[in-house]
Amino acid sequence: MSSPLTGTRHLLRLVLRRDRFRLPLWVVGLGGMITASALAVPPIYDSPEKIAGYASAVGTSPVSYLMSGRQAAIDTIGGIVANEISQVAQLGICLMVMFLVVRHTRAEEESGRAELVRSAVVGRHAATLAGLLYGVGAAVLIGAITTTSMLATGLDGAGSVTYGVGLTLLGLCYVAISLVAAQLSVSARGALGLAGAMIAIGYVVRGVGAMQDSALVWASPFGWAQRMDAFGEEQWWPALLLVTVTAALLALAAWLTVHRDFGGGLLQSRPGQPRASRFLGTPIGLTLRMQRGLLIGWAIGLTALGLLYGAVIPTIPDLVASNPDIARAIGVSADAEQALIDAFLRYIFVFMAVILTAFAVTSVLRLHGEEESGRTEAILATRVTRTSWVRAAVVVTGLGTLLLSLLMGLGLAAGYGLGMGEWDRVAEQVGGQLSYVPGVLVVAALAVAIVGLWPRRSAFAWIAVAFVFFQVMLGETLRLPDLVDGVSPFWHLSEVPVEPLEALPALTELGIVTVLVMLGLWGYRRRDLGRS
Amino acid sequence: MVEAREDVCHDARVRAIELRDIVKTFGEVRALDGLYLTVEPGEVHGFLGPNGAGKSTAIRVLLGLLKADSGSATMLGGDPWRDAAELHRRVAYVPGDVALWPNLTGGEVIDVLGRMRGGLDEGRRAEMLDRFELDPRKKARTYSKGNRQKVALVAALSARADLYLLDEPTSGLDPLMEAEFQRAVLELKSAGATVLLSSHILAEAEALADRISIIRAGRVVQSGTLAELRHLTRTTVIADTATPATGIGEVDGVHNPQFLDGRVTFDVDSDHLDAAVRALAAFGVRSLAAHPPTLEELFLRQYGEDVTT
Numbered sequence: 001m002s003s004p005l006t007g008t009r010h011l012l013r014l015v016l017r018r019d020r021f022r023l024p025l026w027v028v029g030l031g032g033m034i035t036a037s038a039l040a041v042p043p044i045y046d047s048p049e050k051i052a053g054y055a056s057a058v059g060t061s062p063v064s065y066l067m068s069g070r071q072a073a074i075d076t077i078g079g080i081v082a083n084e085i086s087q088v089a090q091l092g093i094c095l096m097v098m099f100l101v102v103r104h105t106r107a108e109e110e111s112g113r114a115e116l117v118r119s120a121v122v123g124r125h126a127a128t129l130a131g132l133l134y135g136v137g138a139a140v141l142i143g144a145i146t147t148t149s150m151l152a153t154g155l156d157g158a159g160s161v162t163y164g165v166g167l168t169l170l171g172l173c174y175v176a177i178s179l180v181a182a183q184l185s186v187s188a189r190g191a192l193g194l195a196g197a198m199i200a201i202g203y204v205v206r207g208v209g210a211m212q213d214s215a216l217v218w219a220s221p222f223g224w225a226q227r228m229d230a231f232g233e234e235q236w237w238p239a240l241l242l243v244t245v246t247a248a249l250l251a252l253a254a255w256l257t258v259h260r261d262f263g264g265g266l267l268q269s270r271p272g273q274p275r276a277s278r279f280l281g282t283p284i285g286l287t288l289r290m291q292r293g294l295l296i297g298w299a300i301g302l303t304a305l306g307l308l309y310g311a312v313i314p315t316i317p318d319l320v321a322s323n324p325d326i327a328r329a330i331g332v333s334a335d336a337e338q339a340l341i342d343a344f345l346r347y348i349f350v351f352m353a354v355i356l357t358a359f360a361v362t363s364v365l366r367l368h369g370e371e372e373s374g375r376t377e378a379i380l381a382t383r384v385t386r387t388s389w390v391r392a393a394v395v396v397t398g399l400g401t402l403l404l405s406l407l408m409g410l411g412l413a414a415g416y417g418l419g420m421g422e423w424d425r426v427a428e429q430v431g432g433q434l435s436y437v438p439g440v441l442v443v444a445a446l447a448v449a450i451v452g453l454w455p456r457r458s459a460f461a462w463i464a465v466a467f468v469f470f471q472v473m474l475g476e477t478l479r480l481p482d483l484v485d486g487v488s489p490f491w492h493l494s495e496v497p498v499e500p501l502e503a504l505p506a507l508t509e510l511g512i513v514t515v516l517v518m519l520g521l522w523g524y525r526r527r528d529l530g531r532s
Numbered sequence: 533m534v535e536a537r538e539d540v541c542h543d544a545r546v547r548a549i550e551l552r553d554i555v556k557t558f559g560e561v562r563a564l565d566g567l568y569l570t571v572e573p574g575e576v577h578g579f580l581g582p583n584g585a586g587k588s589t590a591i592r593v594l595l596g597l598l599k600a601d602s603g604s605a606t607m608l609g610g611d612p613w614r615d616a617a618e619l620h621r622r623v624a625y626v627p628g629d630v631a632l633w634p635n636l637t638g639g640e641v642i643d644v645l646g647r648m649r650g651g652l653d654e655g656r657r658a659e660m661l662d663r664f665e666l667d668p669r670k671k672a673r674t675y676s677k678g679n680r681q682k683v684a685l686v687a688a689l690s691a692r693a694d695l696y697l698l699d700e701p702t703s704g705l706d707p708l709m710e711a712e713f714q715r716a717v718l719e720l721k722s723a724g725a726t727v728l729l730s731s732h733i734l735a736e737a738e739a740l741a742d743r744i745s746i747i748r749a750g751r752v753v754q755s756g757t758l759a760e761l762r763h764l765t766r767t768t769v770i771a772d773t774a775t776p777a778t779g780i781g782e783v784d785g786v787h788n789p790q791f792l793d794g795r796v797t798f799d800v801d802s803d804h805l806d807a808a809v810r811a812l813a814a815f816g817v818r819s820l821a822a823h824p825p826t827l828e829e830l831f832l833r834q835y836g837e838d839v840t841t
Contacts, residue, residue, distance in 0.1 A: 186673070187634065274639035274668040281647025290633060374631035378684075381595050381625040381697075382648035385617040528598045 007122030011130035014117075015104050023138060026100070030092040031145035033470060037085045038149040040478045045080055054080050062316050062340070063347045066207040066309070069222065072232025078159045079231045081150060084477045088470070090222055091203060093142050093171040097135040098195045101178040105131040107188035109262070118262060128179055128257055132250065135178065139171030159231035166225040169242040173221045174199060176249035183256035193297050200301055204308055211312050211319070221245070283384055283392035290370075291363055295400055298359045299407055302352065306408040309348045310415020310429075316341055345432060346498045350490055352408050353436035354472050356401060360444035361461045363397040368451045368458040372531055386525050394448060394517055401440050409433030428497065435496045438509035442489035443468060445516035452520030455527070546609040548573045548695050548726040549594060554603035556589055563589040564600070565750035571728055571743075576721050578737030579730040581747035587730040588628045590747070591699050594728075595625060608695060621650050624688040628699035628730070630680045632672035638679070639668025642687045649691055657690040663712050677704040689716050696720060696727045702736060714739055735824050766799040767822050769808065774816030783811045
């Protein structure tokens with residue numbers, strides 16, 4: 001008996017075998033962050049006064065709305081815990097399922113390994129189904145860990161379960177989105193780009209909707225999960241919305257599988273140029289060309305993000321006016337409004353800079369990807385030296401980081417200008433965003449050092465990215481000791497625009513960047529090159 | 533005979549390649565275990581060995597991609613590790629496992645590699661594209677294995693180099709393209725270039741090489757001209773004859789005759805093939821098949837052991 005699903009069990013076993021370290025790392029890493037935050041919050045808010053204080057100040061601030069949405073029952077300890085963990089939990093679960101699902105579907109097909117598998121007794125839909133089951137399993141694990149850790153801190157049972165289920169269903173929705181993306185694009189990178197864009201859109205739309213308190217939150221799966229109102233009224237019909245959309249997307253993925261060739265997609269590649277442009281014959285030209293798609297994708301995404309965040313700044317005074325608690329806390333004056341806007345800007349700057357570290361590390365690790373694929377060999381068999389090859393990667397990453405920061409700053413200034421009709425703060429806002437570039441570069445330079453010195457451990461550079469995310473998002477919640485906070489380069493930089501810009505931390509970090517890059521180059525020049 | 537290191541690069545007496553007692557280990561594995569290899573300028577040198585014998589590792593040492601643990605290496609009079617980029621101006625390379633940038637076209641890849649080498653010969657580029665029937669407009673992602681191989685070949689053959697390092701260059705090519713490749717190598721040779729041709733197919737080296745080195749488990753076990761290695765190239769003949777070919781074992785150059793139900797199987801030295809076939813004809817040949825020995829068979833014969841271990 002062979003059906004389109006034959007062999008799913010074998011494939012799933014293969015997936016689990018291949019990811020016997022990767023999956024536990026995700027589950028322990030993400031689950032651990034969620035658990036640590038859930039356990040850390042209640043002791044901090046141990047009296048009704050403190051809870052009320054949180055509800056009136058933190059829980060209703062524009063930054064909180066943008067990052068975590070409008071959490072129900074923010075004036076209870078359950079609501080506070082949910083609000084504190086939701087950013088990491090929601091983004092984390094979506095990113096996790098995206099990476100895991102694409103890795104075992106489109107990436108396999110692109111590498112040609114899936115062809116070998118498909119030639120065995122394996123049905124047409126088996127790979128998709130195995131990817132689905134795997135993604136669902138991972139999401140359920142995270143959801144279960146979240147609920148368990150909430151229960152462990154003594155939170156309301158119904159609320160804990162509702163929150164965990166909502167989080168899991170959000171994960172499932174993005175499993176389905178990733179499966180569709182894997183069908184549409186012929187390359188794994190393309191599929192990650194599509195699914196990643198959908199995560200970004202879902203997250204930002206919910207955030208803006210929450211700030212404006214508008215129906216926009218209903219345009220995002222993040223909003224549906226949140227509107228289950230865990231710890232509040234607890235309504236289950238938004239869960240139905242998540243399930244329905246997930247089912248529809250899965251049907252779409254199955255339909256796409258049937259209606260395309262193996263190895264093909266809907267976004268097919270066209271014939272190209274028979275000759276290379278003059279620019280392409282240099283290491284920098286080639287590196288830039290290889291990262292063209294990456295740069296364009298990030299440029300569009302980050303400019304849009306900047307525009308959006310800029311555009312919501314003018315609503316901050318309204319938020320204050322409509323919330324007597326905040327008004328009472330900070331006073332109603334032009335200065336108070338400005339302080340609130342500055343705090344908001346500072347958070348946006350850091351948040352966008354931290355996102356940018358993901359670009360910078362992706363860009364640097366292409367150097368390692370080229371080596372692993374065997375293409376570096378062909379390059380270094382020409383007159384190109386190892387030094388100039390590494391230099392090309394460093395220059396492209398460095399300039400790319402600067403350019404993207406500039407675009408984010410300009411987007412922010414443009415959004416703000418369009419909303420306020422004021423254009424006199426453009427330089428200040430662009431400069432503010434640029435002041436966080438040294439932090440991004442430190443993380444990128446660490447990746448260079450790792451590629452040069454320990455090429456087999458290149459993936460460790462992502463731990464640095466995960467750490468700065470963790471520190472920026474949860475550092476204050478968890479009251480981390482300075483020693484831990486201080487590992488993040490962003491912790492040392494001046495908090496522009498809340499504080500004036502100091503040159504010393506930035507210059508020190510640029511010095512560290514130089515040292516790390518030199519170390520990486522030193523390692524790269526003296527070691528064997530090739531597949532490890 | 534050891535050449536002095538300070539010889540000028542362009543001196544004709546300088547060996548194109550000289551590896552002496554090269555050792556290269558990867559963890560526990562000794563990929564190269566005291567390898568000696570000498571290639572004279574202007575010769576086509578067959579570098580033969582079964583899979584995993586260390587051919588690609590040796591070529592990567594020559595390209596300065598790997599650093600030898602010990603031993604001395606010279607290529608075109610320079611140090612392959614220290615002078616890598618400088619030497620590569622005069623070297624063209626076809627990797628054993630061709631990897632291309634999936635989003636570049638074949639034509640773009642050829643140009644990129646050619647320009648990085650320091651410029652390519654436009655005339656040869658056009659000629660090679662034509663001879664290998666390669667469409668330069670297709671994205672590398674969509675090429676078959678054979679076409680990827682052709683991209684690497686055209687890129688290397690369009691270059692005007694003194695030394696061509698070709699690592700199993702015909703894998704994935706169809707017989708017509710293989711013949712085209714052989715013509716191209718003979719042209720290089722007549723133009724005075726040196727070619728190191730690694731292969732696990734003896735016939736290919738036989739057709740092209742002036743000298744051959746056979747590598748096994750990281751060491752060169754046989755080295756010499758084709759004539760010197762003639763005894764290694766035996767043809768296996770299988771024939772059905774009308775009367776039992778009993779006397780065939782007496783013919784010069786015939787080895788290991790085996791008889792089964794009117795069928796005879798024997799090996800014969802290539803230069804005695806004519807005499808053997810003549811002798812066979814006397815028995816009334818009903819069917820005749822012959823194939824050259826595979827490298828693996830040669831090893832089995834030479835060492836009486838399984839080469840894969």
